[in-house]
Amino acid sequence: MASNGKPELGRPQSRPQISWGKWLLIGLALAYLGIVVYIPTVNVFVQAFSQGVGPFLGNFANHEFVHAIKMTVLIAALAVPMNTIFGLCAAWIVARHQFRGRALLLTILDLPFSISPVVAGLMIILLYGRQGWFGPLLQGADIQIVFAYPGMVLATAFVAMPFVAREVIPVLEELGTDQEQAAHTLGANAWQTFWRVTLPGIRWGLLYGVVLTNARSMGEFGAVSAVSGNVAGKTQTLTLFVEEAYKQYQTQASYGAAVILAGLALVSLALKALLESKTHVPRRVQF
Amino acid sequence: MGISVEQVTKSFGSFRAVDNVNLEVDSGSLVALLGPSGSGKSTLLRLIAGLEQPDEGRIYLTGKDATYQQVQDRNIGFVFQHYALFKHMTVRQNIAFGLEIRKTRPAVIKERVERLLDLVQLQGLGNRYPGQLSGGQRQRVALARALAVEPQVLLLDEPFGALDAKVRKELRAWLRRLHEEVHVTTVFVTHDQEEAMEVADHIVVMNQGKVEQVGTPAEVYDHPASPFVMSFVGPVNVLPAASTLFRDTAPQGVSAQTSVFLRPHDILVETEAGEALTPARIERLLHLGSDVQLDLLLEDGQALTVHLPRDKFSELTLDDQEIIYVKPKAARAFPGAPGSASQMNGRPHAVVF
Numbered sequence: 001m002a003s004n005g006k007p008e009l010g011r012p013q014s015r016p017q018i019s020w021g022k023w024l025l026i027g028l029a030l031a032y033l034g035i036v037v038y039i040p041t042v043n044v045f046v047q048a049f050s051q052g053v054g055p056f057l058g059n060f061a062n063h064e065f066v067h068a069i070k071m072t073v074l075i076a077a078l079a080v081p082m083n084t085i086f087g088l089c090a091a092w093i094v095a096r097h098q099f100r101g102r103a104l105l106l107t108i109l110d111l112p113f114s115i116s117p118v119v120a121g122l123m124i125i126l127l128y129g130r131q132g133w134f135g136p137l138l139q140g141a142d143i144q145i146v147f148a149y150p151g152m153v154l155a156t157a158f159v160a161m162p163f164v165a166r167e168v169i170p171v172l173e174e175l176g177t178d179q180e181q182a183a184h185t186l187g188a189n190a191w192q193t194f195w196r197v198t199l200p201g202i203r204w205g206l207l208y209g210v211v212l213t214n215a216r217s218m219g220e221f222g223a224v225s226a227v228s229g230n231v232a233g234k235t236q237t238l239t240l241f242v243e244e245a246y247k248q249y250q251t252q253a254s255y256g257a258a259v260i261l262a263g264l265a266l267v268s269l270a271l272k273a274l275l276e277s278k279t280h281v282p283r284r285v286q287f
Numbered sequence: 288m289g290i291s292v293e294q295v296t297k298s299f300g301s302f303r304a305v306d307n308v309n310l311e312v313d314s315g316s317l318v319a320l321l322g323p324s325g326s327g328k329s330t331l332l333r334l335i336a337g338l339e340q341p342d343e344g345r346i347y348l349t350g351k352d353a354t355y356q357q358v359q360d361r362n363i364g365f366v367f368q369h370y371a372l373f374k375h376m377t378v379r380q381n382i383a384f385g386l387e388i389r390k391t392r393p394a395v396i397k398e399r400v401e402r403l404l405d406l407v408q409l410q411g412l413g414n415r416y417p418g419q420l421s422g423g424q425r426q427r428v429a430l431a432r433a434l435a436v437e438p439q440v441l442l443l444d445e446p447f448g449a450l451d452a453k454v455r456k457e458l459r460a461w462l463r464r465l466h467e468e469v470h471v472t473t474v475f476v477t478h479d480q481e482e483a484m485e486v487a488d489h490i491v492v493m494n495q496g497k498v499e500q501v502g503t504p505a506e507v508y509d510h511p512a513s514p515f516v517m518s519f520v521g522p523v524n525v526l527p528a529a530s531t532l533f534r535d536t537a538p539q540g541v542s543a544q545t546s547v548f549l550r551p552h553d554i555l556v557e558t559e560a561g562e563a564l565t566p567a568r569i570e571r572l573l574h575l576g577s578d579v580q581l582d583l584l585l586e587d588g589q590a591l592t593v594h595l596p597r598d599k600f601s602e603l604t605l606d607d608q609e610i611i612y613v614k615p616k617a618a619r620a621f622p623g624a625p626g627s628a629s630q631m632n633g634r635p636h637a638v639v640f
Contacts, residue, residue, distance in 0.1 A: 178367055178369060178371035179371050179372075179373055179374070181338055181358075181365075181367070181371065182365065182367060182371040182372075182373070182429075182432075183373075183384070184338075184357075184358040184359050185336060185338070185358055185359075185361075185363055185364070185365035185433070186359075186384055186385035186388060186432065186433075186436060187359045187360075187362070187385055187388045187389055187436060188359060188384075188388045189359055192388060196373075196384070197373055200373075200375040201374070201375065
């Protein structure tokens with residue numbers, strides 16, 4: 001090392017190098033964010049309003065466009081509460097109990113992350129479709145799942161399943177059982193303890209999980225595309241509408257729907273912010 | 288009878304945390320469960336509370352069988368070492384919690400919360416959140432919360448363990464006074480023998496899941512039932528009976544291998560040689576405040592710790608490495624198998640000399 005004549009401590013050169021490196025990294029990060037997030041987002045808005053606000057509002061006269069919004073909202077309205085309740089139960093079991101198969105349950109919880117949504121959609125068709133396992137049974141009872149609202153909710157619930165549980169498990173673990181035990185000693189039963197002590201303790205994690213679930217539910221494409229049949233005005237969600245409109249060179253309608261999707265995401269973020277301010281506790285309250 | 292524990296056993300896996308324990312706590316008394324960590328004292332407390340279920344045995348609260356009663360139905364007050372306050376509630380809401388669960392009238396709740404804030408001397412802090420309070424204040428809130436439901440028994444699990452020495456000292460005295468005011472049957476767990484002696488009417492010394500001795504602080508200190516109690520409650524020297532220290536005061540019926548226990552303040556110190564005195568060299572002098580500690584080395588190589596009151600120490604004018612002469616004033620031996628002495632007949636057959 002020292003024998004090759006190089007100075008061991010390159011102090012004089014190291015300072016400008018750090019500064020140069022710092023700006024390079026900041027530049028890279030900004031460029032990356034710009035290419036991946038900012039420019040596409042801005043582009044959606046630019047394209048949607050390229051001919052002014054009038055044509056954008058004109059989309060709302062299109063029955064298929066409005067129906068797609070309705071479908072997206074209705075699916076999320078069912079899939080999000082379902083996943084929230086299931087996620088809470090799963091998180092409680094995993095965080096509060098040690099049992100055989102706990103690791104297996106955690107792995108199953110993560111499955112929707114690793115399975116392609118299209119595959120998930122196909123699984124639902126294979127189960128509930130005409131030739132599926134439950135097909136004859138469902139047909140006998142005159143219940144349609146595939147190519148209808150129930151199947152689309154199932155597919156959406158599947159892909160958005162892990163978020164609530166994954167967000168709540170660490171918060172529950174950190175919260176510990178002390179406060180719950182204290183509530184029991186003060187006479188609270190399990191239900192009262194959950195509502196008055198546990199839920200307020202995990203509300204931030206839960207809220208974040210719900211927001212993520214909602215975003216995933218509204219943005220889902222692959223699984224819903226597979227099970228819905230994509231019938232305009234019937235089983236078409238906003239994401240499916242965006243694709244179809246774009247393919248048929250209705251660029252304006254397509255970007256308009258994309259703006260509505262972005263708007264729905266903003267609404268859920270605003271709701272979260274509102275809830276946070278309503279249940280405000282001084283931030284200093286940390287043990 | 289306030290609390291009655293009958294032949295209760297509790298295991299965690301293969302570990303017997305509480306091993307066939309019997310215990311009676313009088314109504315209105317203040318009792319300490321004292322023992323080292325792992326002695327089962329906290330588990331016993333949690334069994335009484337219903338936070339753990341016993342494997343065997345029965346537990347009675349105010350005369351009624353509570354063995355299979357749910358925690359929430361036992362009407363107890365429980366104070367946790369780390370407070371366990373509800374972080375998202377103010378001090379007032381914390382104290383009111385138990386009363387709200389019981390659907391008490393709001394006017395009554397309001398009145399009682401204010402009274403408890405007075406009692407724990409936290410007037411003016413009722414609207415704070417737990418995170419805005421000091422450790423000592425938090426623990427007083429926890430106590431007020433537990434007392435709000437007027438429990439039939441109050442249980443405290445190392446209540447002062449997480450506090451610094453000065454606050455701990457204040458809270459002990461305060462708990463003592465509080466108990467005189469409220470007079471609820473109280474059991475608290477501690478590993479600090481000084482705390483137990485200062486606060487409790489009765490001390491239950493526990494070791495390895497068993498009760499070693501039950502008695503008043505004076506009984507436990509002056510008449511320990513076993514070598515464990517003797518060495519756990521208060522400082523002690525342990526020497527073989529064959530030590531030169533006992534050359535002239537050797538007890539009858541004690542074999543040379545038996546351990547002899549003597550308290551550091553039960554040793555007479557002289558500067559001149561005399562009858563029955565053993566020479567020893569001062570290895571170290573430590574000033575402990577009101578006492579001075581002498582670390583001595585006996586002729587036979589045994590170490591001996593002596594505590595001298597300050598005035599006695601100044602009177603003798605001792606120095607490091609000085610040779611002095613010592614004699615035991617009182618000592619105690621427990622012949623027979625170690626630890627077994629006390630269990631059989633209640634009174635130890637300890638040899639006192």
